[in-house]
Amino acid sequence: MSDQPVAAAPGRARLSPRKKQKITRGTQYVVLGVVLGALLLYVDWASLSQNFAKGDVAEKALPELFTIALRNTLIYTIGGFVLAFVLGLIFALMRISPVRPYRWIATIYIEIFRGLPALLIFLLITFLPLALPGFEVPGGTYGQGILGLGLVGAAYQAEVFRAGLQAVPKGQTEAARSLGMSAARAQFTVVIPQAIRIVIPPTTNQFVSLLKDSSLVLFLGVSGQYVELAKFGNDLASQYANATPIMVAGLTYLIVTVPLGYLATRLEKRKGSGR
Amino acid sequence: MTPAIEIKGLHKYFGANEVLKGIDITVEAGQVVCVVGPSGSGKSTLLRCVNLLEEPTEGTVHVEGIEVTDPDADIDSVRRRIGMVFQQFNLFPHMTALQNVMISQRRVLKRSSKEAEIVARDNLNKVGVSDKCDAYPSQLSGGQQQRVAIARALAMDPDLMLFDEPTSALDPELVGDVLAVMRKLAEEGMTMLVVTHEMGFAREVADRVVFMDGGVIVEDGPPAQVIGDPQHERTRSFLKRVLHPEG
Numbered sequence: 276m277s278d279q280p281v282a283a284a285p286g287r288a289r290l291s292p293r294k295k296q297k298i299t300r301g302t303q304y305v306v307l308g309v310v311l312g313a314l315l316l317y318v319d320w321a322s323l324s325q326n327f328a329k330g331d332v333a334e335k336a337l338p339e340l341f342t343i344a345l346r347n348t349l350i351y352t353i354g355g356f357v358l359a360f361v362l363g364l365i366f367a368l369m370r371i372s373p374v375r376p377y378r379w380i381a382t383i384y385i386e387i388f389r390g391l392p393a394l395l396i397f398l399l400i401t402f403l404p405l406a407l408p409g410f411e412v413p414g415g416t417y418g419q420g421i422l423g424l425g426l427v428g429a430a431y432q433a434e435v436f437r438a439g440l441q442a443v444p445k446g447q448t449e450a451a452r453s454l455g456m457s458a459a460r461a462q463f464t465v466v467i468p469q470a471i472r473i474v475i476p477p478t479t480n481q482f483v484s485l486l487k488d489s490s491l492v493l494f495l496g497v498s499g500q501y502v503e504l505a506k507f508g509n510d511l512a513s514q515y516a517n518a519t520p521i522m523v524a525g526l527t528y529l530i531v532t533v534p535l536g537y538l539a540t541r542l543e544k545r546k547g548s549g550r
Numbered sequence: 551m552t553p554a555i556e557i558k559g560l561h562k563y564f565g566a567n568e569v570l571k572g573i574d575i576t577v578e579a580g581q582v583v584c585v586v587g588p589s590g591s592g593k594s595t596l597l598r599c600v601n602l603l604e605e606p607t608e609g610t611v612h613v614e615g616i617e618v619t620d621p622d623a624d625i626d627s628v629r630r631r632i633g634m635v636f637q638q639f640n641l642f643p644h645m646t647a648l649q650n651v652m653i654s655q656r657r658v659l660k661r662s663s664k665e666a667e668i669v670a671r672d673n674l675n676k677v678g679v680s681d682k683c684d685a686y687p688s689q690l691s692g693g694q695q696q697r698v699a700i701a702r703a704l705a706m707d708p709d710l711m712l713f714d715e716p717t718s719a720l721d722p723e724l725v726g727d728v729l730a731v732m733r734k735l736a737e738e739g740m741t742m743l744v745v746t747h748e749m750g751f752a753r754e755v756a757d758r759v760v761f762m763d764g765g766v767i768v769e770d771g772p773p774a775q776v777i778g779d780p781q782h783e784r785t786r787s788f789l790k791r792v793l794h795p796e797g
C-alpha cells in the first residue's frame with residue numbers, strides 16, 4: 276500500500292456535505308409546510324370537530340367511560356393476561372420438554388393460535404355452548420372474554436417464555452443438577468426465575484397487545500354492565516350519530532398503552548445494561 | 551477400601567464422534583488426581599461423565615461403590631455427594647453469594663434456613679469471601695465468584711470434588727487465591743479430580759497426574775514421573791508447550 280494521503284476529489288463536489296445537508300433538510304420543511312397548508316385549506320375543520328370532537332357528546336361518556344368501560348377493559352385484559360401467562364408457561368415448558376408428544380401438542384397449539392385471527396377465536400367461543408351442550412364458560416361474559424384473550428395470548432406468551440428459558444445458559448442447569456437438584460427443581464429454582472427477568476419487557480408488550488385485543492369482546496355480543504371501551508364508544512357513537520365517543524375511547528386506550536410502551540422500552544434498556 | 555471413583559472402559563460418542571476411547575481411572579478416597587492434556591482431548595467430557603452431566607456411551611463409572619451408569623441409579627442422590635466446580639463458575643446470578651450457597655442445602659438437603667445459613671457462612675469464610683455474603687455474582691471478581699462456587703459445592707458436604715479448569719477463566723493475579731483454597735481442601739483430605747493447566751499445582755498437590763490426548767490416557771502416574779520425567783513423546787511435547795509457551 277502507498278502511504279500517500281487519500282486526496283479529496285478536487286473540484287468535483289461543488290457543494291460541501293454540510294451545505295447539501297442543509298438543502299435536504301430545507302426541502303423536507305417545505306414539503307411539510309405544503310401538506311399542512313393543504314390540510315388547513317381543504318379540510319372542513321368545523322364539520323370535523325363537530326363529528327369527532329364534540330364537547331357535549333364527550334361529556335355524555337362520563338363517568339361510565341371510566342367506571343364501566345375502562346374497568347371492564349382492564350378486567351378482560353388482566354384476566355386474559357393471567358390465563359395467558361399460566362397457559363403460556365405450561366406450553367413453553369411442554370415445547371422444550373424431552374417428551375416428544377408434549378412438544379408436538381405445544382407446537383400445534385402455538386402455531387394454530389398464532390396463525391388464526393383473534394377475532395375468529397372470539398367468534399368460535401360464542402358457539403361453544405352449541406358445540407358442547409350443557410357447557411358454559413365459567414364467569415359468564417367475563418369468562419368468555421377472558422377465555423378468548425387467554426387462549427390467544429397463551430400462544431404468544433409461550434413463545435416469549437420459550438425464548439426466555441432458552442436464553443438462560445445451560446451451565447445454570449448443570450450447576451443446579453450437580454448440586455443434586457432434580458430436573459424440575461432446577462427449572463423452578465434456577466432457570467425460571469432468571470427467564471422471568473428476561474421476559475419482562477416482551478411480556479409488557481404482550482399485555483399491551485391483549486389490552487388492544489380486548490376490544491374484540493365486542494363480538495361476543497356483550498351489553499350493559501359488560502361493555503368495554505370499544506363497544507362502549509361504538510354504542511354511544513351510534514346513539515348520537517357522532518364519532519366523538521370513539522375518539523374518547525381511543526384516548527382512554529392511549530392513556531394506558533403509551534406509558535406501558537415506554538415502560539417496556541425502559542425495562543429493555545435496563546436489561547441491556549447488565550444485571 | 552472402596553475407591554472414590556472407578557472408571558472402567560469408558561467410551562463417549564457425540565454422534566459419530568468418539569471423544570473418549572476407553573478410559574480407565576481409579577481415584578482412591580483422599581487422593582488428588584490432576585488431569586492434563588491439550589484442548590479437545592476429552593478432559594471435560596471425562597469429568598462430566600463422573601456425575602452424569604454427560605451420559606457415557608459404553609463402560610462403567612462407580613462412585614463410592616455405586617454404579618452411576620446403572621440406569622436404575624438414583625443419580626440425584628449420588629450427585630449430592632459429588633461437588634462440581636466449573637470453568638465459568640455458573641453461580642446463580644439472581645441470588646446473592648449467601649443465597650447461592652444456601653439454596654441447594656435448603657431445597658435438596660432440606661436443612662432449616664438457620665442451619666443452612668450457618669453452614670453457608672462457615673464455607674464462605676473458609677474460602678475467604680465472608681465479607682461478600684450479600685453481593686450478587688455480578689458484583690464479584692472472577693476469583694471471588696469461583697470461591698463462592700467452591701463454597702456452594704462444599705456446603706453440600708460432598709465426599710469428592712470435581713474441578714473443570716477452575717482457574718482458566720481468571721485474570722492471572724486472581725488464580726492464586728483459588729488455588730490456595732483448593733490446596734487447603736487437598737490438605738484436609740478431600741478427594742479431588744482436577745482438570746487443570748496449572749502444572750505447579752499439579753506437581754505440588756496431586757498424588758497422581760493423568761495425561762490425556764485424543765480421548766485416551768497416555769500416561770498416569772505420580773507427578774514426579776508424568777511431569778518430571780514423562781515417558782511418552784506426546785506428553786513431552788505437551789508439557790513443553792504448557793511450561794514454556796514462548797519457547
Ligand SMILES: Nc1ncnc2c1ncn2[C@@H]1O[C@H](COP(=O)(O)OP(=O)(O)OP(=O)(O)O)[C@@H](O)[C@H]1O
Binds near residue numbers: 587588591593
Ligand atoms: N455436547 C457436545 N456435543 C458435541 N461434541 C462435543 C460436546 N462436548 C464436547 N464435544 C467435543 O468433544 C471433544 C472433547 O471435548 P472436551 O470439552 O471434553 O475437551 P477438553 O479436553 O475439555 O478441552 P478444553 O481443554 O478445550 O476444555 C471436542 O472435540 C468437542 O468438540
Ligand SMILES: [Mg+2]
Binds near residue numbers: 593594595714715
Ligand atoms: Mg474442557
